Amino acid sequence: xxxxxxxxxxxxxxxxxxxxxxxxxxxxxxxxxxxxxxxxxxxxxxxxxxxxxxxxxxxxxxxxxxxxxxxxxxxxxxxxxxxxxxxxxxxxxxxxxxxxxxxxxxxxxxxxxxxxxxxxxxxxxxxxxxxxxxxxxxxxxxxxxxxxxxxxxxxxxxxxxxxxxxxxxxxxxxxxxxxxxxxxxxxxxxxxxxxxxxxxxxxxxxxxxxxxxxxxxxxxxxxxxxxxxxxxxxxxxxxxxxxxxxxxxxxxxxxxxxxxxx
Amino acid sequence: xxxxxxxxxxxxxxxxxxxxxxxxxxxxxxxxxxxxxxxxxxxxxxxxxxxxxxxxxxxxxxxxxxxxxxxxxxxxxxxxxxxxxxxxxxxxxxxxxxxxxxxxxxxxxxxxxxxxxxxxxxxxxxxxxxxxxxxxxxxxxxxxxxxxxxxxxx
Numbered sequence: 001x002x003x004x005x006x007x008x009x010x011x012x013x014x015x016x017x018x019x020x021x022x023x024x025x026x027x028x029x030x031x032x033x034x035x036x037x038x039x040x041x042x043x044x045x046x047x048x049x050x051x052x053x054x055x056x057x058x059x060x061x062x063x064x065x066x067x068x069x070x071x072x073x074x075x076x077x078x079x080x081x082x083x084x085x086x087x088x089x090x091x092x093x094x095x096x097x098x099x100x101x102x103x104x105x106x107x108x109x110x111x112x113x114x115x116x117x118x119x120x121x122x123x124x125x126x127x128x129x130x131x132x133x134x135x136x137x138x139x140x141x142x143x144x145x146x147x148x149x150x151x152x153x154x155x156x157x158x159x160x161x162x163x164x165x166x167x168x169x170x171x172x173x174x175x176x177x178x179x180x181x182x183x184x185x186x187x188x189x190x191x192x193x194x195x196x197x198x199x200x201x202x203x204x205x206x207x208x209x210x211x212x213x214x215x216x217x218x219x220x221x222x223x224x225x226x227x228x229x230x231x232x233x234x235x236x237x238x239x240x241x242x243x244x245x246x247x248x249x250x251x252x253x254x255x256x257x258x259x260x261x262x
Numbered sequence: 263x264x265x266x267x268x269x270x271x272x273x274x275x276x277x278x279x280x281x282x283x284x285x286x287x288x289x290x291x292x293x294x295x296x297x298x299x300x301x302x303x304x305x306x307x308x309x310x311x312x313x314x315x316x317x318x319x320x321x322x323x324x325x326x327x328x329x330x331x332x333x334x335x336x337x338x339x340x341x342x343x344x345x346x347x348x349x350x351x352x353x354x355x356x357x358x359x360x361x362x363x364x365x366x367x368x369x370x371x372x373x374x375x376x377x378x379x380x381x382x383x384x385x386x387x388x389x390x391x392x393x394x395x396x397x398x399x400x401x402x403x404x405x406x407x408x409x410x411x412x413x414x415x416x
Contacts, residue, residue: 096291157283164287190290194292194318199288
């Protein structure tokens with residue numbers, strides 16, 4: 001009997017998973033499409049302020065430190081080979097291709113994603129969403145859409161900011177402190193970084209991460225069990241799922257983008 | 263809903279900073295604006311071995327960058343590497359016909375670039391010409407091999 005029950009549980013789990021994937025897809029389509037009104041523009045602006053501008057501090061500070069550490073570690077290894085001239089190249093490529101999109105997305109999931117889930121979840125738990133439906137306001141367009149679009153736009157901008165301050169942090173440690181020749185730092189970078197290959201692909205990565213992280217955050221808030229325990233679980237799930245999704249997708253995207261470069 | 267001017271200003275500044283950051287990445291980091299912009303002319307050079315020379319590698323004359331490598335391909339008749347150079351248009355008709363091209367390395371393990379040195383021929387190179395006198399890249403393994411075989415002979 002227990003075997004039958006186990007198989008039944010497996011089937012139930014699969015159906016639930018498929019159902020929630022389907023709900024999430026329909027949810028994304030319904031809320032991200034639709035023409036924004038003038039009112040919608042202001043709603044979006046407010047979310048941009050909360051999701052983007054307020055995340056700027058943590059992202060920029062982390063960027064400076066990561067650039068500095070990268071430069072310090074890279075220098076101690078490269079100097080053994082007498083190749084410290086390649087420091088700028090190493091710092092810029094690792095930031096643009098990997099670290100900036102991934103770390104910015106992880107920070108974004110922790111800083112903005114969890115807050116979005118908790119906010120929307122509390123709105124659901126206090127039945128604000130159903131009240132909106134009662135008075136004829138579509139919560140998907142009023143609440144969800146501006147948050148989704150704010151996430152899509154702000155994470156790529158944050159990623160660019162992360163790369164810029166990271167490269168500056170690397171410059172600070174490498175050139176100002178450790179004494180790598182300044183011309184070599186910049187020219188090595190310019191010689192090896194391609195605008196479309198490296199900067200462009202990094203931006204594509206951060207666009208994909210923005211879509212995934214915001215989608216997970218908003219959907220977890222919208223789809224949770226409306227209790228205090230449900231909210232706490234959904235917030236945790238947002239951070240866990242988005243981190244895993246970002247790291248997993250990063251590998252897939254890297255294989256597609258840089259895999260054939262030997 | 264509060265339509266605060268400060269908030270709008272903050273978001274606008276944020277987007278502006280993002281775009282400026284992208285411009286910085288384009289110009290300063292990937293060097294889109296540097297290198298040779300404007301008019302160029304094309305020269306070719308054949309090498310027995312180009313080592314690590316790649317498209318976008320520098321071409322220098324007396325250490326000053328005067329152009330870049332546009333393309334590297336294999337000559338299927340002679341099995342040599344045919345390098346296409348794009349040089350500053352000001353230099354067209356200025357370089358003597360016996361200019362030599364050598365593949366050099368910046369530092370011991372740095373990137374490879376193409377160094378030109380001028381000769382004394384009164385005739386000059388124009389668009390589409392080929393540099394005859396070339397010096398192939400220094401391959402470290404070959405040097406070590408020569409060194410070791412010399413040691414054995416002694």
